Amino acid sequence: MTESAARRDGGTEPDTGLPEGFARLLGDYERHLVSERDLAPHTVRAYLGDVSSLLDHCGRLGSVEVTDLDLRTLRSWLARLQTTGRSRTTIARRATAARVFTAWLHRTGRLPSDPGAALGSPKKHKTLPPVLRPDEAEALIRSAAELADDGTPVGLRDVAMLELLYATGIRVGELVGLDIDDVDDERRVVRVFGKGRKERSVPYGTPAGRAIDRWLATGRPALRVEGSGAALFLGARGRRIDQRAVRTLVHRRIADVPGAPDIGPHGLRHTAATHLLEGGADLRSVQExxxxxxxATTQLYTHVTTDRLRRAYQQAHPRA
Incomplete structure (x- = not known):
């Protein structure tokens, strides 16, 4: 892989500031993440950033060989992160990155044993962002639809994206990665490639189907350019829309809903999951x-519904 290709695929800059041996090792690990594990570019960047921080810490301790990487070094690295004010979530993520890295070192014969297997990490606070009430979610879509009544391509696209995000609970990265052929209009399902390129089919309802149909029939052809390719959703210049544009859209349209919490696309994902569970969907189906x-990740949403039920009980029951 060339240096420019590596950077496009989420690699590090060639000058890492690390000792030569560590820099070569980081390059080998990048090739493993990109070529063998086929991770998304932003995931590769996150792993490399964490591992680079760990190797830099090793260098500061006087180590120049990867065989010097032991459990004591890993723990001192996490302790230094804690003293610099890193959050529990950040430290937990970096501990995970370190464990994945040391497992790879051991598996490829670079370490005789895996020190990361004994590395603990602080448990992340299992908190969820605010979610919309069903009436607020409806008001969000209605507000966007009213703005799209003039039939502008961007307006039709925005309604289709909002409908699909709320109908399916897919991630924003999954949304922008959709191609036209991923939408099965007859069966009302969309094919999604999630984390680790795992494929799944997610159903969507009639309102989302109508919005997608209008976008494909009228909106997309107006924005399409030679380089549009098969992308389902296009930006104003006709290329595949990016995640930042979708986040901006969600925050802007949420601001039009009186009293609604300021959430982004991930908040819509949480909202969809919460409403599914409150509507009677079983946990396994929502997980899928x-x-x-x-x-266990899906079970977090039961906390939201339970808290809401508790508040309703306390407000309504005479002996609460």
């Missing part, structure tokens, strides 16, 4: 829809 690897 959201593409969660662990049921």
């Amino acid at each position: 829809l959201l593409g969660h690897a662990s049921l």
